[in-house]
Amino acid sequence: MVRKLLTMGSALLIATAPAAAQDPAAPLADPILTTNETFRASIERIRGQSGLWSGAMAAIHARGGRVLILTPDQVVVRAEESRTESFDTTELAEAAPVVGPGSTVGVVLVVVNLSLLESAHARRGATVREIEADLDRILIHEVYGHAVPYLLAGDTSGRCADPVPGQDPRRACSMRRENAVRAELGLGQRADYTLSGLALSGTR
16 A cells, blocks of 8 residues: 655645745754754754764755654545545654655655653653653654655665664664764664664663
8 A cells, every 4th residue: 555644734834845935044954844842852952962963964954855853643644546544643753755756855754753652651650851862762763864865865766774574673774874873872772673672762
């Protein structure tokens, strides 16, 4: 079944706003757009400590690329041409390129189920810092691991895959990229592709 993430409401306007509409006296600090303050805070933490992340953001911004970070209520999934459905609320996160003519990619949508993350942490009595650290890990994986390669390539040839069955997860493209930024932030090294390797783990 073909699945495609579609933005809803104001999020679509943010994603498609032309560069010419931006105030040239106040350029964007990076190509990441979101209306969620929790995501904004996470991006600031990562950007402040990772040279790899900052360099990639500058390169993408120069190319006019955009990463739009959304919550599940801001997207629908087009399962078939005539049918849409809600984002699967059991999914923690997903990155999806917006593919244009000639397989070009100028925008990547990243959906993070913040409510699911927070509720899972609440059940285990996690601290605020533990929740923040796991959100940082998720955004590093989805943005730096998946979105950035698409936008640097400018087309679907930039796909950076997750591990396939039988592969050492640490050798997969997305996880190698994720671990490089994790190392800069002291967020541990991810050695497996299960949920415990990405979030809600004891590895700090």
